[in-house]
Amino acid sequence: MDDKQVKEITSRNEDFGKWYTDVCKKADLVDYSSVKGSMIIRPYGYAIWENMQAVLDKMFKETGHENIQMPLFIPESLLNVEKDHVKGFAPEVAWVTQGGNEELDERMCVRPTSEVLFCEHYSKIIKSYRDLPKLYNQWCTIVRWEKETRPFLRSREILWQEGHTMHATSEEAKEETLRMLGVYEKFQRDYLALPVIVGKKTEKEKFAGAVETYTLEAMMYNGVALQNGTSHYFGNHFAKAFNIEFLNKDNKLETPYQTSWGVSTRMIGAVIMTHGDDRGLVLPPNIAPIKVIIIPIGNDEKVLSVSNNISEILTKKLISNKLDNRDKTPGFRFAEAEVKGYPIRIEIGKRDLKMDSVTIVRRDTLEKITVKIDEISEKVTELLKTIQKDMYDKALARRDSMIYEAKNYEEMKEIATTKSGFIKVNWCGNQECEDKIKDDLGIKSRCLIDDEKVDGPCVCCGKKAVTKIYFGKQY
Amino acid sequence: MDDKQVKEITSRNEDFGKWYTDVCKKADLVDYSSVKGSMIIRPYGYAIWENMQAVLDKMFKETGHENIQMPLFIPESLLNVEKDHVKGFAPEVAWVTQGGNEELDERMCVRPTSEVLFCEHYSKIIKSYRDLPKLYNQWCTIVRWEKETRPFLRSREILWQEGHTMHATSEEAKEETLRMLGVYEKFQRDYLALPVIVGKKTEKEKFAGAVETYTLEAMMYNGVALQNGTSHYFGNHFAKAFNIEFLNKDNKLETPYQTSWGVSTRMIGAVIMTHGDDRGLVLPPNIAPIKVIIIPIGNDEKVLSVSNNISEILTKKLISNKLDNRDKTPGFRFAEAEVKGYPIRIEIGKRDLKMDSVTIVRRDTLEKITVKIDEISEKVTELLKTIQKDMYDKALARRDSMIYEAKNYEEMKEIATTKSGFIKVNWCGNQECEDKIKDDLGIKSRCLIDDEKVDGPCVCCGKKAVTKIYFGKQY
Numbered sequence A, B: 001m002d003d004k005q006v007k008e009i010t011s012r013n014e015d016f017g018k019w020y021t022d023v024c025k026k027a028d029l030v031d032y033s034s035v036k037g038s039m040i041i042r043p044y045g046y047a048i049w050e051n052m053q054a055v056l057d058k059m060f061k062e063t064g065h066e067n068i069q070m071p072l073f074i075p076e077s078l079l080n081v082e083k084d085h086v087k088g089f090a091p092e093v094a095w096v097t098q099g100g101n102e103e104l105d106e107r108m109c110v111r112p113t114s115e116v117l118f119c120e121h122y123s124k125i126i127k128s129y130r131d132l133p134k135l136y137n138q139w140c141t142i143v144r145w146e147k148e149t150r151p152f153l154r155s156r157e158i159l160w161q162e163g164h165t166m167h168a169t170s171e172e173a174k175e176e177t178l179r180m181l182g183v184y185e186k187f188q189r190d191y192l193a194l195p196v197i198v199g200k201k202t203e204k205e206k207f208a209g210a211v212e213t214y215t216l217e218a219m220m221y222n223g224v225a226l227q228n229g230t231s232h233y234f235g236n237h238f239a240k241a242f243n244i245e246f247l248n249k250d251n252k253l254e255t256p257y258q259t260s261w262g263v264s265t266r267m268i269g270a271v272i273m274t275h276g277d278d279r280g281l282v283l284p285p286n287i288a289p290i291k292v293i294i295i296p297i298g299n300d301e302k303v304l305s306v307s308n309n310i311s312e313i314l315t316k317k318l319i320s321n322k323l324d325n326r327d328k329t330p331g332f333r334f335a336e337a338e339v340k341g342y343p344i345r346i347e348i349g350k351r352d353l354k355m356d357s358v359t360i361v362r363r364d365t366l367e368k369i370t371v372k373i374d375e376i377s378e379k380v381t382e383l384l385k386t387i388q389k390d391m392y393d394k395a396l397a398r399r400d401s402m403i404y405e406a407k408n409y410e411e412m413k414e415i416a417t418t419k420s421g422f423i424k425v426n427w428c429g430n431q432e433c434e435d436k437i438k439d440d441l442g443i444k445s446r447c448l449i450d451d452e453k454v455d456g457p458c459v460c461c462g463k464k465a466v467t468k469i470y471f472g473k474q475y
Helices: A016-026 A043-062 A083-092 A115-125 A170-190 A237-241 A266-275 A301-316 A330-340 A350-354 A373-401 A409-418 A431-441 B016-026 B043-062 B083-092 B115-125 B170-190 B237-241 B266-275 B301-316 B330-340 B350-354 B373-401 B409-418 B431-441
Strands: A073-075 A094-099 A102-110 A134-143 A157-167 A196-200 A212-219 A225-235 A257-264 A292-296 A321-323 A344-348 A357-362 A368-372 A403-405 A422-427 A444-449 A467-472 B073-075 B094-099 B102-110 B134-143 B157-167 B196-200 B212-219 B225-235 B257-264 B292-296 B321-323 B344-348 B357-362 B368-372 B403-405 B422-427 B444-449 B467-472
Touching: A016 A266, A043 A134, A043 A157, A043 A170, A043 A266, A102 A134, A115 A134, A115 A157, A115 A237, A115 A257, A134 B134, A157 A170, A170 A196, A170 A212, A170 A225, A170 A257, A196 A444, A212 A266, A212 A444, A212 A467, A225 A237, A225 A266, A237 A257, A257 A266, A266 A373, A292 A301, A292 A330, A301 A321, A301 A344, A301 A350, A301 A373, A330 A344, A344 A350, A344 A373, A350 A357, A357 A373, A368 A373, A373 A403, A409 A422, A409 A431, A422 A444, A431 A444, B016 B266, B043 B134, B043 B157, B043 B170, B043 B266, B102 B134, B115 B134, B115 B157, B115 B237, B115 B257, B157 B170, B170 B196, B170 B212, B170 B225, B170 B257, B196 B444, B212 B266, B212 B444, B212 B467, B225 B237, B225 B266, B237 B257, B257 B266, B266 B373, B292 B301, B292 B330, B301 B321, B301 B344, B301 B350, B301 B373, B330 B344, B344 B350, B344 B373, B350 B357, B357 B373, B368 B373, B373 B403, B409 B422, B409 B431, B422 B444, B431 B444
Parallel strands: A292 A321, A292 A344, A403 A422, B292 B321, B292 B344, B403 B422
Antiparallel strands: A073 A102, A094 A102, A094 B094, A134 A157, A157 A257, A196 A212, A212 A225, A225 A257, A344 A357, A357 A368, A422 A467, A444 A467, B073 B102, B094 B102, B134 B157, B157 B257, B196 B212, B212 B225, B225 B257, B344 B357, B357 B368, B422 B467, B444 B467
């Protein structure tokens, strides 16, 4: 096998960071340009994002949301309206100070997120309880002036969606916050094969301006956490800052309650770092732009015509596929198929045809299966489902094997210094303990654990614990 | 009829500009914010854009194009690489000069178009004739620092798509330029019901850096031209400026040839100004987010249940529809349906039901038709086709009635000062004549006419004409 391409990928266990950027480049997902801190998302990478968008957009619309497009810029005075928010974002925005040949009277930032734009608009269009709820979403690019960047994970430009909703009551807004968290969790589980831990962030780690922030924490192959989406409940203090008011049924003025929620191309990073291996990308079938790659071996006419037939059969079944009959060695084409992570590879040679069969190779396990030609459509359909499920199960088992529980600070320190993964501990709820753990052990709180009883002392200060909580290293 | 909403729309013939912005606002297409020169595209307006994107994206993919995402910013030095290009764009870009709290070493503009970004990328990925053609497209936001703005027509931010392709030969690149012009023409004709004149721009009016620019010129209700898309052939001078080279089959280095092509949300403006009337928007069925609005009259239970049934029947036929049973007078709901331009309105009252029928109102002609309930699905399907066709025919007839031919300068002047529309004249091909006509008469060249024989003198200088050409006022 001509595995030169594979050999160009650093081993995961040798240098995970280098492995990651190797895969991003070798699988033709991204490229760099002279624009520092930004990336080019190449057609194959962008096709993954388009698939993600299509599924999520449908889920958003099914839950009653409408898309809208807000301006790209935010005047400084508008960003300044909500204090916590501006404090969180002002240090990391890009400022436009000149338009054409003229200096601007007021500088404007490229939106790092659009809460203030939505609030200004809502203050104009919400007058009555009949105008509520307002369930808007936006697909767009945002900019955050990051110093260190990494494809998909941390970039100066981010492709994302941001939902911003307004509700008559805090109960409805809280319900929406959890509903969209649930939509994200379902999407990441059923499409990306990602087992995520969902929960509330601590006060310290919540979004600038939010009352409550819920997070989806995915664990990468190396045990490091990736925050893979958030859903925020804002209460009504943004609405108050922007004078958003509505007449309720009793004709009295009230202030509405707000949420926002977002996921980004970072999810592509999570897919790579959860499922990928030393041969390259491994894509879950439900999100793969090309589910099946068909590789004829040799130039035999019958081999080519059967390959074409199989492609047509799969296309008719709406299974996206590609026939790779380029003038390259089989080994080269096999290796490339592996680097690109197509879930299923079908190899067709003269010898196979004598048996009326082909060879199917699973990308996730590299297992080879001989399949009769007239059973291909059925077998591929079934196998795609199996791969999707197995990838999730494997990721879940690995994640669970890397969650450790620490009873006291010594245990916590021992785990933090010798193992990768999440550490589950009792916590008193005090930020001083959270800070101490971060400073001592270099790990941050991931999210609170709501569904487990807590009993005993805080792992840090020894006072009575009020909750269990996950800690871990993060991207 | 409660036509207060309609009365709030200025008459087209009274003040076309005010009529236009009234429709944009009253139909809930756009809103303004504190971001000067930008607009908010509201859910109904954005749904029209999503429909346009879906159809065009499919057409692009069917012609072999792939989507990609380039950076939002362009460093000044990169913009400067191609001289004609930078001269055309530098005066109208937004400059980012600060990132976070720091002054940037080199300022960057927000992309006004992405030729230079694509070229830089192509210089890295094109090595061999096997890498050609490269057929990339990007859906994104661009920024041009316009002084005077108008919703959809001229805005500091524009949502658009930009195709950028590279080819081994100039013939192939020219073919691609015309292919995409054809895709645009077909889309605007079949979906937007817009009769457009396609042709080549003069040297003076072509795109900054292009060898040839082809345009789609739509004529608005008031006779003013709207450039509604362009397709450019670049030759290979961008490629030369960016050192893009490939090894041909004979192993010799060659420079590839390039195209770019784009359409934008401006097309929404063209739809409004071509089809709209004094009651508001009139949307062609093939692009309308809601094709049928169903309005029950009164609170009768049977009326409501029949209305629901009709909605379900249409939904099953994949005809997008909405049931408007809000607690508002029928007159109010009728007027709103007209302002929003839904192609078909179905009115259902007790009296209708006694006859087992409903009333269907065409938005384009306001004609009322009584239809038996069990024939609704068939009738609506047929009527949507008829409306689409009739809207095109009506726009075509109106446009053709406003195209005038001028034999000499006196005639041209007479037409330009007394009539609205396009003027067809003979032209010598000399820019001096083009400039004189613009300076004297305030009209610009639209495009060359390729398919008509020219015979006789230039309308301006009297020398031998080499082509016929359209002139007209423009947005």
